[in-house]
Amino acid sequence: MTVDTLRLSAEEANGLLTRREASSDEIYRAYLDAIGERDPELHAFLYVCENDPGEGIPIAVKDVIGTRGIPTTAGSKILESYIPVYDSTVIANCRERGLRVIGKTNTDEFAMGSSTENSAFGPSHNPWDPSRVPGGSGGGSAAAVSAGLAPWALGSDTGGSIKQPAALCGHVGLRPTYGTVSRYGVVAFASSLDQVGPVARNVRDCAFLYSVISGRDENDSTTVDVPAVELPTAEDLKGLRIGVPKEMNGAAGIEGGVTAAVQSALELAESLGASVEECSLPRSVDYGVACYYLVAPAEASANLARYDGVRYGLRDDGADFREMVMKTRDAGLGDEPKRRIMIGAYALSAGYYDAYYGTAQKVRTVIKREHDALFERFDVLVSPTSPTVAFPIGAKIDDPVAMYMNDVLTIPSCMAGLPGLNIPCGLSEGLPVGLQLIGPQFGENTIFRAAHALEQAIGFDVVPERLR
């Protein structure tokens, strides 16, 4: 039995297993072979597990998610030698289902970035065109799933780190409703925003993996009970009310090819029975990025205070405690965490707190209210996920503000705590275009149903053209 890792969905891989057409070891080995063949070019993985225990199929795991006995670096030199002594809850959930960790995937350092170029261990490459970025921060998980190096993966999303790489690599990724997936054992970036979520080749796999990892966890007091997940089967969109926020579909910087692919998907949605109506998020898009780049760095500056060279991670020499801490953090943290920690410290500091952090928290209320109002009238909101297709490595790395604008369309719903899912909806210049579906709080089942029907109708081939 040959295991065609480029083509297999997780559901199909699991089918091989249950029908005894391939053993767990044979499937695991096939993905290891694929990694051996294609990862030298893609650098999706920071660590490959030679033989992780379990009876099921493999899963790739973003390297911000703690794995007992397996290095977890968060893409940072400061955690280069860190080996967790316990599993995060999401990994424990995966292990209960027999899933085997095949490796840890590359990420921008501490999940801060949208290209993986901020990884201390070098960028990952887009399987559709290795001279381009796979998106970020979860570019490693995205490249791995896209290139058939894993049937599915776990990512984490603070302002777009699952959705945007899924868009740039042409597959499915869900950022779940805040509070539905445990953050216990996950390296913290911005705790009021961070969510772990599934990265998959199709919507059914995505929904299934979400059902595995979601639910209340006594080790994360921000988690809540989650509605039972329904694996989508619908082929039509009858009765679905789609809102098309004009600011998210007409924002400056959206490429023509991206707009065209999204328009075709909307026409397809109408032909499947959905009603499609323009609506407005007047301030969420204009002010979302500014709001995010105050709230997230403020939380990061507190969360990353723990990297002090005392209990784990890198330690540099210093004559006294303070000098040791400051040298450790200078040596161990890259430019992007340093920038964000300093912006956060500035926004929280005496004299600036009200003008920056306090104001951003109020803008967050405005963004949440605008979204809540739209979900009185609509079941899902639709827009491009990323304003552009995958951009060349190096194109934006020296301009932090330009890099931040990659997330202009993913950030607003993250600030509101809402679920968002990317499905591929076409090609522009030979590169995938992503469609973003945003649902109301706990609206995952609605999103899965809509995305599944659209996915069937679009018929996008998730295997990168150059690998077919």
Add this chain to the structure above:
Amino acid sequence: MARITRDEVLHVARLARIELSDDEVAKFQEQLANILEAVSKVSELDLSDVPPTAHPLEIANAWAEDVPRDCLPLDEVFANAPDRDGDYFRTPPA
């Protein structure tokens, strides 16, 4: 252009416990100024009647049962420690 002085960069770096080289100070001064200019956009809105949002879920008082649970063994707690002295993390003197 939002301005941030060299002294302010050094001040926030100290608050954040990050030692910066002279080259880093110059680079970050320019980059932080650009970022602060971009995020200052939040001040354009009239927010006088708007309460802050710290968290997207309306949950309060998520209680846990007050029951002792097993802790990690000390050897595991110290497994990643840069410097251990018995049951203590050892650091340079304060």
